[in-house]
Amino acid sequence: MFERKNKYSMSMIKDKDKDKDKDKDKDKDKDKNKQMSKDKRIRKMIYIIILLVVIMVIALWNQPVYREYTIQSDKITNGFRIVHISDLHSSIYGKEQKRLIAKIKAKEPDIIVLTGDIVDDIKGEEGAYQLIDGLSEYPMYYVSGNHEGWHKDTLGIFRIIEDRNVIHLKDELMKITINEDTINILGVIDPAGIGQEKTRGSEKYNRRPLDQALVATGIMEENTEDFFTLLLSHRPEYIEIYKQFPIDLVLAGHAHGGQIRIPFLLNGTYSPNQGFFPEYAGGLYEEDDLKMIVSRGLSLNPLLPRVFNPPEVVVIDITGK
Ligand SMILES: [Fe+2]
Numbered sequence: 001m002f003e004r005k006n007k008y009s010m011s012m013i014k015d016k017d018k019d020k021d022k023d024k025d026k027d028k029d030k031d032k033n034k035q036m037s038k039d040k041r042i043r044k045m046i047y048i049i050i051l052l053v054v055i056m057v058i059a060l061w062n063q064p065v066y067r068e069y070t071i072q073s074d075k076i077t078n079g080f081r082i083v084h085i086s087d088l089h090s091s092i093y094g095k096e097q098k099r100l101i102a103k104i105k106a107k108e109p110d111i112i113v114l115t116g117d118i119v120d121d122i123k124g125e126e127g128a129y130q131l132i133d134g135l136s137e138y139p140m141y142y143v144s145g146n147h148e149g150w151h152k153d154t155l156g157i158f159r160i161i162e163d164r165n166v167i168h169l170k171d172e173l174m175k176i177t178i179n180e181d182t183i184n185i186l187g188v189i190d191p192a193g194i195g196q197e198k199t200r201g202s203e204k205y206n207r208r209p210l211d212q213a214l215v216a217t218g219i220m221e222e223n224t225e226d227f228f229t230l231l232l233s234h235r236p237e238y239i240e241i242y243k244q245f246p247i248d249l250v251l252a253g254h255a256h257g258g259q260i261r262i263p264f265l266l267n268g269t270y271s272p273n274q275g276f277f278p279e280y281a282g283g284l285y286e287e288d289d290l291k292m293i294v295s296r297g298l299s300l301n302p303l304l305p306r307v308f309n310p311p312e313v314v315v316i317d318i319t320g321k
Helices: 002-059 096-104 127-134 146-152 152-165 210-216 235-243
Strands: 065-073 080-085 109-116 140-143 166-168 172-180 180-185 228-232 249-252 281-289 290-294 312-320
Touching: 065 290, 096 109, 096 127, 127 166, 140 180, 140 228, 146 152, 172 228, 180 210, 210 235, 235 249, 235 281, 235 290
Parallel strands: 065 312, 080 109, 109 140, 140 166, 180 228, 228 249, 249 290
Antiparallel strands: 080 312, 172 180, 281 290
């Protein structure tokens, strides 16, 4: 009897121990699960942080991209390559612009065009002159932008640019031959003109409406039927005026790509003179018989970051059909 009782209590103790062990195992499992889900959460967080960092790096990437376009025309036989630089705002890429200059040279342009706001009115002029100097082996054509017009010494800037063998088109048209193709190239002074009181007396540089500036180039008297006609003008928002003239291609800037872009969804948030959600923020536009390429420009301003909108150099091949 005693022995049976003892056996019984022994088995009770064993069962209790087993239960205890089970509980311990359960606790261990719980702890393990907790640890695993904690590890999972941490891993997830790390992945999210890495993804955000990658998105941020891509979004705020501020080294120039080289965007290429091809424009075909039956007025062209051999064809040529234009490098289109706009809205540098004196920004500097590499010591004395060396990085930017090397990359532009690698594109082997036939001519280089500068469509305004190359010199900034506040940031100084050095970056602009360094770039122009570095590219002096190429024929260069320039039109002014509003920031050059607002500079305290606009005429001084113009003189320095012109002294560097850059052809400054001030409501002017000229015929040039590139690779045996002769074209009309014309350029207009930005409608901001020269904002400084002291230079307003100079009739040539006073602001005038853009349609008058285009008429002043003499385009209406030129043969535009047979010769490819290229307009350099800082402002893209005047496309309705450009369409009234016999122009094949307009190269413009000013809009800075609309500053903030959302890939595949939004081509720019805000541009000067176009406001929010600008229509002509950057890219190729074709309306009626006119084509217009708007450069997103090379401006770098730490106070105004470019988002999904890297600085841009435009490369255009003009070819026959
Ligand atoms: Fe501008």
